[in-house]
Amino acid sequence: MTAPRIFFYVQHLLGIGHIARASRIANALVKDGFDVTVVTGGLPVPGFPGEGVKTVALPAVVASNAGFSGLADAEGRPAGEEFLHARRDLLLEAFHAARPDVVIIEAFPFGRRQMRFELLPLLAAIEKAEPRPKLLSSVRDILQENRKPGRDAETATLVRDHFDAVLVHGDPAFVKLEDTFPLTAEIADRVRYTGLVSPPSAPEPTETFDIIASAGGGAVGAELIGAAKEAAALMPTKLRWLLIAGPNLPEADFTALSRDAAPNVTLVRFRKDFPSLLRGAKVSISQAGYNTVGDLMRSPCRAILIPFVAGGETEQTVRAERLQALDLADILPEQGLTPAHVKAAVERALAASRRGPVSLDLEGAEKTAGIIRSMIANRSPNSKFL
Structure with a gap:
């Protein structure tokens, strides 16, 4: 029997959260x-x-x-019309070559509006395909607030006109789609909650640190890591610190952070065993991105979250505040962050007991695969949507 074919589009623009979550889902599908x-x-x-x-x-x-609001190529040059048209054509060629049974588009139409130049033509190609594949939107549990009039209505229209389902990678007991998307009632028949896409429980760490500060992809994490580095210098040297700067932190910033680090501080760009390291840590300091929080929910260490708010971002603040309300994290503001703030927060966390297991649904990748398989099995040949 031929395996069902999935065509999964994901576009990460700044950090690595979107590609990391999509990869966990793709691996579960395989x-x-x-x-x-x-x-x-x-x-x-x-x-x-x-x-x-x-x-x-x-x-x-x-x-x-x-x-x-803008796009640049890999060298930082503005992405021109010819470049973008070539991308669009390559995407459409890949779609036709794959002949998928199911297409998953990560974030769109709730996000990634900048990619309409290639995604709207992809939607048109899907509608014309014979047979037409199922089309699913894959979104995190908390959406960025839309401040421009008409954007939410446009999103709801695109969902109703083109998408068979919206896979919401969250636990409705923690946050519901309508909490950050006001027009959810208009697309309620398409919404499927999968649970949070978290990694499986990690093995015991082969190396132990007391405090781990991490900046996700690192494109915007220099201040967080810098404040953690300086806080380490203000605290007892018996505490071991690991600073994970992220693969996208500019080289000049990484070099600057490397200077004059205390002997009890280890600075790296990336640790593949990050989930395991959290199991052995007493305190984690991080932003409040989806994937980092998913790792934290598998760990008993205390969490200090510094939500990313630049450019009007609201998603991480909502997530951090929900976790704080459940006594699963403490919050520090990104603006005006100082080593003294970090030191005080770490001292409070060290004085608290290790956190027990959480009750949130963390099996989102596997449940996504189950939902899609059920959709294929129940597909009606005469109906466009479920």
Whole structure:
């Protein structure tokens, strides 16, 4: 029997959260017996999408500013019309070559509006395909607030007109889609909650640190890591610190952070065993991105979250505040962050007991595979949508 074919589009513009989550889902789909092609549109990230997953790498684009309003190529040059048209054509060629049974588009139409130049033509190609594949939107549990009039209505219209389902990678007991998308009632028949896409429980660490400060992809994490480094110098030297700067932190910033680090401080760009290291740590300091929080929910260490708010971002603040309300994290503000703030927060966390297990649904990758398999099994040949 031929394995069902999945065509999974993901575009990361700044950090690595989108590609990391999509990769976890893709890997679960492969384990469930699907033939998966992941189309990436950002800078390469080592280790992603992962083994067993076919990949198509489009010419990379990145965010040209913190507000995500512009696109640049891999060298930082503005992405011109000719470049973008070539990308669009490559995407459409990959779609036709894959002949998928299911297409998953990560974030769109709730996000990634900048990619309409290639995603709207992809939607048109899907509608014309014979047979037409199922079309799913894959979104995190908390969406960025839309401040421009009409954007939410446009999103709801695109979902109703084109998408068979919206896979919400969250636990409705923690946050519901309507909490950050006001028009959820208009698309309620398409919404499927999968649970949080978290990694499986990690093995015991082979190396132990007391405090771990991490900056995710690192594109915007220099101040967090710098404040943690200086806080370490203000605290007892018996405490071991690990600072994970992220693969995208500019080299000049990484070099500056490397200077004059205390003997009890280790600075690295990336640790593949990050989830295991959290199991052995007493305190974690990080932003409040989806994937980092997923790792933290598998760990008993105390969490200090510093939500990313530049460019009007609201998603991480909502997540951090929900976790704080459940006594699963403490919060420090990104603006005006000082080593003294970090030191005081770490001291409070060290004085608290290690956290017990959480009750949130953390099996989102595996449940996504189950939902998609059920959709294929229940597909009506005469109906466009479920």
